Amino acid sequence: MAASTGKSFVSRFGVHIAVLVFVVIWTIPTLGILVSSLRDKDQIIASGWWNSFASSSQTEAGRLPAASAQTQKDGKYVIEGNVFGDGAKRDISAFGVKAAAPTQYKAGTAADLGDGVTLQVNADGSFVLASPKAFEGDRGQRVYYASSAPPKFTTANYDAVLFSEGIGRSFMNSLTVTIPATIIPILIAAFAAYALAWMRFPGRALLIAVIIGLLVVPLQMSLIPLLKLYNGVGTFFGVPSKTYLGIWLAHTGFGLPFAIYLLRSYIAGLPREIMESARIDGASDFEIFVKIVLPLSFPVLASFAIFQFLWVWNDLLVAMVFLGTAPDQIVLTAKLNALLGSRGGNWEILTTSAFITIIVPLIVFFSLQRYFVRGLLAGSVKGG
């Protein structure tokens, strides 16, 4: 576009800033779950993920040892130790003895608790509680402190989710559903598309119109009759009604209108001369299709395969209707939906599961983006 001629430096700079703002807004949500899925699960709830590279601070409460731990030193009764015990090291910034004021005193200073009793908690967690009189009672002094832990990243969430939450199994189920449901429609659609593009037969125009009409039929229209049909077939033959075969065929059926439409418009655009010269050489339609049309159509076949793969992998509705929810059938999207209900607050599980669910589409998308965009353009700009 020539619109940039005569634009000032400022307005060109403004364009970069504006695009950057859009990119940041569109990327941050995904980044959030990626970062969170790698964080320690206690830290996820202690600080926002955008702070995950800073130390996270949290207020904790503890109880000092009881009177039995006291020793006498310089005429005073003293209890010493470390509030963390032998546990992980954190930095204490402030402490207090009342729940209402948990960070009343700075770390390293001695707090006067009244009656000559002093308490000092240092940054490393060591403390000294001193009193002129002997301590009594078997409950130690309550103490509150604000500690900060260094950022901690881990793959433990992935271990947990893949192997004990059942996401690993669902991942396999998703692959089992997706791969056949992507491959089966391609061949069926390709033959139909060729016939609709290059063969003359009565009713062809009507068939094309029906397919274009079916493109926009909402899936919801099919669900109840097919559910009844599947249940009927299941009862009649005494087989389960929710099977992988059932969902493969369902996805094939739902994907076919788009597949035929996309492939037909591409195949119809192939040069007529190639077909005619092959026909003059005595090739049949079948030979022309297999030897000429299929190889030439590779880009559009790839486009459709990517679409169908993403659509089937990301589908929830069809999977919920035609597959069961037992571990041997539940797919990733349905599993994630179930986890949202049962593990609503466990963000380490949800973010990790979500990331596992989206990683395969993202890889497919980034490695084959060219074909994806091409299919998108061919599939929707027609008629525009």
Place this chain on the structure above:
Amino acid sequence: MAAQIFSAIFVIIIGVGGCVAYFWGANKLLDLVFPSRGVSGTAAVDNLRRQGLVRPWLFVGPAMIILTIYLIYPVIETLRLSFLDRGGANFVGLANYEWAFGDHDFRNSILNNILWLAVVPAACTFLGLIIAVLTDKIWWSTIAKSLIFLPLAISFVGASVIWKFIYEYRGEGQVQIGLLNAIIQYFGGQPQVWISLPFWNNFFLMVILIWIQTGFAMVILSSALRGIPEETLEAAVIDGANPFQIFWKIMVPQIWGTIAVVWTTITILVLKVFDIVLTMTNGQWNSQVLANLMFDWMFRGGGDFGRGATIAIIIMIAVIPIMVWNIRQANKETGGH
């Protein structure tokens, strides 16, 4: 699990092999029944003609059978079921439709669907167009577009988890780990449970779909913009048009057809939106939409197929104008072919 992988591979081989065998075998059979080689001239011509009559149906046959079972028959059956009772045994006339328009949930869903239809296609198209124009001339447009396009590959369920994390609310005195509430708090506002705020929660759900679909609009519109002749724009610049005039008066009218396609495609998607509502609120707090309500009735209390079918028919009715327009548009195009 090993058995499952094995059976999947087995099915791929059987399925693909079966397709290949069918197409190859059916063609072979046709050649055998009506031989065109090795017979006398007139017989060969006759047989070729007969082959030409049969062969197209061998090619489109499997597709037609599957489309009939999975789409055409269900459309008719759903229409029939919408006049029957919950079990599908007794004819009830228009009772299901009367129920629907008197039902609070249904009316709420219709209103929400209208809200979705008014906001989402417009927002996606507008944002997509803006981004397409902005990225047209910058050197890092490929990476920028890829990142904005990326949510299109994410499932609605995955996107719902992503955004639920952004809308997360934690009780008073706790650290807000949801980005939205953290920002609100930073500027001194009061954190909210966003997805349960009636009416406004619809918009928080719509944001998810807009986030996903803007990339789609951007890619399509960006390629349409590139189709505008360079000379047209240059002429406008020479005539002293400013960037806003160029955008509104030159670019937008030139790609009007593409804008309509993007708009209708997203409109159809909005009518079918189901996963986002199911996973975010399941229709609570007045956020129900038709597609989710239909799913609900399909299984509620063992399933009420009559009411479910009725809701499906109403979604279908909303799609029909677009369907008719598409078919007419396609007929115009293929008229000469």
